[in-house]
Amino acid sequence: MSPVIVTRAISTVGPTLKAGLFALALGGFVLSAPHGAAAQVTAFKQAVAEAASASDPVAQFYRETGYTAIWTGSDDAARARRAALFRALGEAPMHGLPDRTSEINTLMDVLRTVQTTRDLGRAEVAMSRALVGYASDLQTGLLQPRQIDDGIVRKKHQPDFAAYLAGIRDQAPVAYLRSLAPQSAQYQALLREKMRLEALQRAGGWGPQVAAKKLESGDSGPAVIALRNRLIAMGYLPRSAARRYDGALERAVQAFQSDHGLTADGVAGGGTLAEINKPVSARLKSVLVAMERERWLTPERGTRHVLVNQTDFTAKIIDNGEVTFVTRSVIGKDNADRRSPEFSDEMEHMVINPSWYVPRSIVTKEYLPKLRNNPNAVGHIEITDSRGRKVNRATADFSKYTARTFPFAMRQPPSRKNALGLVKFMFPNKYNIYLHDTPQKSLFQREVRAFSHGCIRLAQPFEFAYALLARQTENPKDFFHRILNSGKETKVVLDQKVPVHIIYRTAFVTPKGQPEYRRDIYGRDAKVWAALERAGVVLPGVQG
Template identity: 45%
Template structure:
């Protein structure tokens, strides 16, 4: 037996000396040596290999399926609006095919680095949101390299890679929309000239409009120059899905929406894919979804909208734009008091009070000193104060004319942003609704409250109205807090999966598109 063992050892040594075999021990040693050179976040890769005894993950016959799945995923990176060049596909392919023993460990680690890069990009985004715009206060949840490598080392690698991208309906629709845009002919239908078209008109532009709507997925509408009832119905549907007034009159705003070019649409799709990756995390059974450029809020229950409403969002100025962030709604305040932010008090109300000391009384407001005592503006020299040193606090008592309306919905956050009612109802009828100081005004606040309270009351309407009728400020806690996602999706989809494109009201999409270009995305 000793002789046989000795003979086997001599044989292996002989094979090694002539290059016929490289034992697993030698391979593991090379991987360990290469892993030892990793720094920064790549140390997570080293930790994974240490946990599996530095065994190979990508090379060797037993790993062929995993290697092929990775290459296929990298080659289709542009389907997700990601830059293929970032993933060095040719270099990965060469590393997987290489039989050069001296490079074995280096190649193994290199492929894991590229896999981790791609997996994190497609799962939680290529870019860091706050580096693009400080008002995009989203924090994507990155999966660690260790967890990713561990995940793909088990089970079906093709399925694992496919499951990295967001599974939300919006993301899947964005992929389909990108594919649809790619299939459009090199000569899409001509733009419809800007000229108002009304029902029953006969005009050459009508035939162009029919062709444009056909390319947008509304079916074959013929080539007639007459704007008939059938076409009017389609136009109203188009206007409705675009967030436009569905009146059937094809004016400048409707024509601009129709004339959005495929290249512009594809750029917006790529930007919105990135945004969806930033909020790719397991959602609660119930959450609130605020889409700033869509001017909408929805309650999502078990993946479906159970409530929707129009909204008014922040004006496009440096101190009033609505930021993007995620928090949790904890309570609502019925018959709220409005504590006027210092910035608004000094900038907007001080000049008015100077001219009319009785203004606050007319608006059911009171002015308080730092000790909390009510003071009469008429007895104070308001000219001695400026926007920057105005020392008084202004509050508005509960009232139907209160700037917050009759209810506000609270998710305490550092931005002092919340959802609330408003007495300015007429603004909800406008197509563009960016008028607030940053908070989100809700068109149907009572119905929103009823929907939220439905989980904790058999008669939510009665519960809410009982508090409301007192005329006094009261707090109603939600028994279970509800996550609130405030996002900025400029491509939205109707129930049939058809895309609608919204205006980039704050210019954030343009910033993201520029950052994606710098990162190598072809848009």
């Protein structure tokens, strides 16, 4: 087959067959060519070295492997690698990544125009760069979290470029490239949910939206019919011709509310109808954002770990992939300086009967203005100097201090009224975030629980402590209460540190396979989606 015929053939077939045809196009420029082999090898190495110089990880790989080609040989292994890479690049949108058609076409042009051994070296490096770029995006995420929102302070795990190249060289290429996607059960479930929603897109969505402000048991009319039909389309209600808001419709509304973090009262009020009326496109965006967020998380979550999903207002203990404890939580208020950050760390100890050492930001922004007006304000808080001595409020002149010059610290001693309650769980971090008890128990009955200064409050802190202590003491409840009843501030070190992952997911799939959605309380997912769009992720147009 002449080069011209090969070129024409390549332009008319899919990526898999194209990759096979490139073996014919490259046949005259393989390193094992019998004529002038030494010169060709030298020219190839020089070309690889020059082309890879701008990409240190790729250059290092070739230096360490003696500039051995992994893509541009004429052997079956090289052909299989090329075919697998083109197939993987073509499937990038399946994972919510940008379409790579232009990159595929560029690589094809590079391979198609090979005329010399030096061209072949440059083609070799172009293929390697395409692999590490795709693999990095797929395995660790397309975006840099910290560039999106100040509260997303998560550190991504670093991609290993050399390992990607060694992997494609040493393993079955198709299987290896598939293994690069996160293997967590959550990612795979989100991928299935993405495909389900895309099928719904093609089928026209969930039908007309519900035009009403509130619907409840006993109501009838066009809005009730629209609600019924939409819930049928969503899978919450079997097909029915009922025209009234009956018991079946009420139960379907309750199920929807439960799956969307709403109060499951069976009444379709404004908040519930707003969620019911969200189009398929909105849910698909949430899933694509959740997939990107899942790529940011380290694959080593810990066989036992604590998972706090801010949008779900829950804290869970996960053991070997199963939820073994769950409690409601309160997170930071939706103010610029109070939103809870997203990050991972390790829990090292708990403090029973804790003091609350008031953060400097709260001291200067909230308490100092009160003290200026009344030195006896916030009397439940002790004021101490730099040597830890209690300040006499009667003789202190707080009016002369500014937020910058205020020299004192503030502490609330242990008590049932302490802002931290009776126990706190520490994973020391520079954001001064931890999990703790609270005397404000009524807040856990709210639907949206964003009230704190940033720390995570737990509805069942004692039970949480028992679960953590169960692995290091025979009777964790007695152990805990013996210390609690002493009234003394006591640090209890965990025998084994427990990873803590504070995440933000508006879309997730339960262990039973049920997709659930939550509201974007801090507006962070909207920012992530905007960043994904800027990076080239495309959402097909859909109907509601």
